[in-house]
Amino acid sequence: xxxxxxxxxxxxxxxxxxxxxxxxxxxxxxxxxxxxxxxxxxxxxxxxxxxxxxxxxxxxxxxxxxxxxxxxxxxxxxxxxxxxxxxxxxxxxxxxxxxxxxxxxxxxxxxxxxxxxxxxxxxxxxxxxxxxxxxxxxxxxxxxxxxxxxxxxxxxxxxxxxxxxxxxxxxxxxxxxxxxxxxxxxxxxxxxxxxxxxxxxxxxxxxxxxxxxxxxxxxxxxxxxxxxxxxxxxxxxxxxxxxxxxxxxxxxxxxxxxxxxxxxxxxxxxxxxxxxxxxxxxxxxxxxxxxxxxxxxxxxxxxxxxxxxxxxxxxxxxxxxxxxxxxxxxxxxxxxxxxxxxxxxxxxxxxxxxxxxxxxxxxxxxxxxxxxxxxxxxxxxx
Amino acid sequence: xxxxxxxxxxxxxxxxxxxxxxxxxxxxxxxxxxxxxxxxxxxxxxxxxxxxxxxxxxxxxxxxxxxxxxxxxxxxxxxxxxxxxxxxxxxxxxxxxxxxxxxxxxxxxxxxxxxxxxxxxxxxx
Numbered sequence: 001x002x003x004x005x006x007x008x009x010x011x012x013x014x015x016x017x018x019x020x021x022x023x024x025x026x027x028x029x030x031x032x033x034x035x036x037x038x039x040x041x042x043x044x045x046x047x048x049x050x051x052x053x054x055x056x057x058x059x060x061x062x063x064x065x066x067x068x069x070x071x072x073x074x075x076x077x078x079x080x081x082x083x084x085x086x087x088x089x090x091x092x093x094x095x096x097x098x099x100x101x102x103x104x105x106x107x108x109x110x111x112x113x114x115x116x117x118x119x120x121x122x123x124x125x126x127x128x129x130x131x132x133x134x135x136x137x138x139x140x141x142x143x144x145x146x147x148x149x150x151x152x153x154x155x156x157x158x159x160x161x162x163x164x165x166x167x168x169x170x171x172x173x174x175x176x177x178x179x180x181x182x183x184x185x186x187x188x189x190x191x192x193x194x195x196x197x198x199x200x201x202x203x204x205x206x207x208x209x210x211x212x213x214x215x216x217x218x219x220x221x222x223x224x225x226x227x228x229x230x231x232x233x234x235x236x237x238x239x240x241x242x243x244x245x246x247x248x249x250x251x252x253x254x255x256x257x258x259x260x261x262x263x264x265x266x267x268x269x270x271x272x273x274x275x276x277x278x279x280x281x282x283x284x285x286x287x288x289x290x291x292x293x294x295x296x297x298x299x300x301x302x303x304x305x306x307x308x309x310x311x312x313x314x315x316x317x318x319x320x321x322x323x324x325x326x327x328x329x330x331x332x333x334x335x336x337x338x339x340x341x342x343x344x345x346x347x348x349x350x351x352x353x354x355x356x357x358x359x360x361x362x363x364x365x366x367x368x369x370x371x372x373x374x375x376x377x378x379x380x381x382x
Numbered sequence: 383x384x385x386x387x388x389x390x391x392x393x394x395x396x397x398x399x400x401x402x403x404x405x406x407x408x409x410x411x412x413x414x415x416x417x418x419x420x421x422x423x424x425x426x427x428x429x430x431x432x433x434x435x436x437x438x439x440x441x442x443x444x445x446x447x448x449x450x451x452x453x454x455x456x457x458x459x460x461x462x463x464x465x466x467x468x469x470x471x472x473x474x475x476x477x478x479x480x481x482x483x484x485x486x487x488x489x490x491x492x493x494x495x496x497x498x499x500x501x502x503x504x505x506x507x
Contacts, residue, residue, distance in 0.1 A: 056403050064404035064438035072441045102498060103387065103408040103434055253410075255432060257444050259461075294429035296444070316429075 029127040033062045037078050040122060049129055051101030062125075067099045069235065069260045090114050090123070094236075097243040098127065104250045106131050107243035134247040166214050170207040177204035229354070231377040232274075234267045234301055234309060235260045241278035242299060245286070254286060254295040264301040264309035266377040273350045274374065277358075280343045281313040281370050288317030288368065307376045308356070314369040319362055329358065347372070384420075385430065386413050388474050390482065390492040401493065404438035407456065407467070407482070409447060413497075417473040421449055433458060435465075456482075 023030055029046035033039055039062050042054040050057075050065055057064070063074040070077075080086065093111040100106065109128040114121065181200040184193050238258060246256065267274075282297070289295045298314040320328065329348040344358075351358040351372045358372035392398075392405035410432045412423035424431045428446065433456040435443040443458035443465065456467040468483040474494050481489045 052403055056401070059400075060402065060404040061438040064436070068442040071436070072439060075439050099436065101389070101403065102496070103389070103436070255434065255444055257442065293427050294432075296432075 027128075029129075031062060031065070031125045031127065033123050033125070035078065035082060035121045035123070037062050037075055046127070049100075049127065050098070065098055067097055067105050067256070067258070069258055070096065070239070071099075095130065095240050095243055097239060097246075098129075105243075105246065105256060106250070107134055107247060130243075131247055134244055163214075167211055170211040170214070173207040174204045174211070177201065177207070228272075229268055229270050231266055232269055232271050233265055234311070234374070235265050237267075237269075237271060237275055238278060238299055238301070238311070241275045242282060244275075245279045245282035252286065252290060252295060254289060254297050257296070257298045259298065259300040261301045261303050261309075263303035264376065267309055267374045268377040269354055269374055270350075274354070277347045277350050277372065278311070278313070280347050284343065284370075285313055285315035285317065285368075288315050292317055292367075303376065304373065307378075308373045309376050310371055310373050312369050312371045314363060314367065316363070316365070316367040319366060319368055320360065328360065384413050385410060387496075387498045388413075388494060389496045389498075390480065391495040393479060393491040393493045395491055403495065404436075406436050406495070407492070408434040408436065409456070411447060411454075413474065417475045417478075417497075419447075419454060419471065419474070421471075424449070435467075 024044045026043075027045055029049040030041070030043040031039060031046050032041035039057050039060055042052070042057050047053055061075070063071045066074060077088065081088070081090070089110065090112045091114075093109065095107060095109055097105045098108045107130045109130050111126045111128075113124045113126075115124065116122075177200040181197045181204075184197050184200070187193065238260070242256065242258060246254075278299075282299070285297050289297070294316045296316045298312070300312040300314070302310045302312070304310050329344050348358050351374070355375055356373040358370070360368055360370045363369055388409050388411065390407040390409065392402040394401050410430065412420040412431075414420045424447070428448070431447040433443075433445050433447055435445075435456070435458050441460065443460055445456060445458040445464065448455045448457065449471075450468075453468045453470055456469065458465045458467065465485045467485070469480055472478075472480055474480065474497065476494055476497055478494045479491050480494065482492050483489045
């Protein structure tokens with residue numbers, strides 16, 4: 001019996017050594033916590049990724065590895081799971097943001113598994129730093145955008161030409177009818193003349209309706225891409241968009257604050273489109289602050305009356321040049337030397353297609369706050 | 383100028399015999415060659431002197447650093463109002479200990495855990 005127990009013990013030790021050697025070499029960080037969130041194990045990759053040694057963090061709350069708002073909410077996430085068994089991340093995984101010891105945040109892909117050891121429940125998090133992947137994906141996107149830009153310009157030129165042609169007809173007709181009506185009135189105002197003027201104005205009216213139909217058709221044509229609007233967590237959209245938008249900005253030393261109003265969390269939106277808006281505004285804010293001595297980015301949500309929420313992306317950059325203020329949301333208007341000037345016009349199109357509006361305000365201490373509204377989907381019942 | 387990001391971590395104290403990196407301040411300040419915060423340089427660019435308070439399970443707090451009554455004052459914004467911490471004007475060398483007075487007047491020892499250049503270590507994005 002003793003021999004069996006001894007062999008088993010050696011075998012277990014071997015397995016553990018083997019497992020530890022595997023964990024020491026994989027690039028993904030592994031963090032094991034107990035059910036109250038305190039760190040039980042911190043792999044070598046985690047030490048490299050976060051800048052702490054295992055000895056320093058054992059027994060600490062794992063929330064120290066997260067920026068706000070996850071930092072202050074993580075304990076309640078665990079409590080909620082313990083009480084309800086409702087899985088928000090375990091076995092699902094998600095893209096989110098982590099905080100290094102040096103203070104900067106970086107995008108990660110987090111997968112969490114659950115296990116029972118004797119009577120103890122533990123959670124194992126595998127953390128993959130996706131900074132590099134996002135950089136490559138962004139570069140590919142940029143290249144594709146540049147290529148697509150050439151195509152778009154030529155497509156838009158031909159589109160504008162046919163639109164001009166189509167609109168020219170009703171507009172010319174309207175002008176002709178109006179001129180004819182004016183000439184008729186110059187020559188007298190008897191009953192017959194007035195009837196003819198009436199006819200001319202009726203025709204002008206019909207032509208203006210036709211011009212409106214052409215414009216509507218154009219709008220339908222442009223927005224015929226299918227959108228998938230559903231109830232989404234605005235906090236999660238912001239966390240993901242923020243993680244992706246901040247890739248490559250570490251060296252600029254930007255302080256990022258995310259202030260989420262719990263009453264403004266659920267929105268009825270197309271996730272991809274709203275993340276495009278958020279990413280665009282965050283990237284613009286970062287670009288605006290490159291040369292500023294104070295570099296503070298604040299992303300804030302707030303519940304508004306009448307079932308709307310407001311999202312604010314605020315920077316401490318130099319503000320917006322007066323020459324572009326009036327047309328800022330128009331396509332091809334930009335203050336960037338390398339910008340195409342379509343980002344904000346796309347943002348406006350997306351926000352308005354959700355029934356919201358977008359605007360900006362100058363901050364009192366300098367900088368700009370872009371704000372947009374979205375339809376609220378109520379508040380989640382805990 | 384020599385702007386640095388200094389990380390202050392909670393040292394062992396009466397309530398815990400273990401240092402805790404989960405309670406830290408990251409301050410961005412100009413340091414002279416002795417490691418003292420350069421008040422004149424800071425006064426030239428006060429908005430650049432920032433503090434980030436990262437305490438586990440509590441919201442991150444951001445703010446600015448000011449000189450007052452011979453101390454350095456960390457004005458950390460929270461949801462409503464601000465928390466004010468005070469640190470004496472002492473040299474900040476790696477592994478040095480400093481005491482920080484919290485908003486309730488209690489003092490706690492912190493250790494200078496790292497001093498980094500502003501281009502890398504201070505980056506909080």
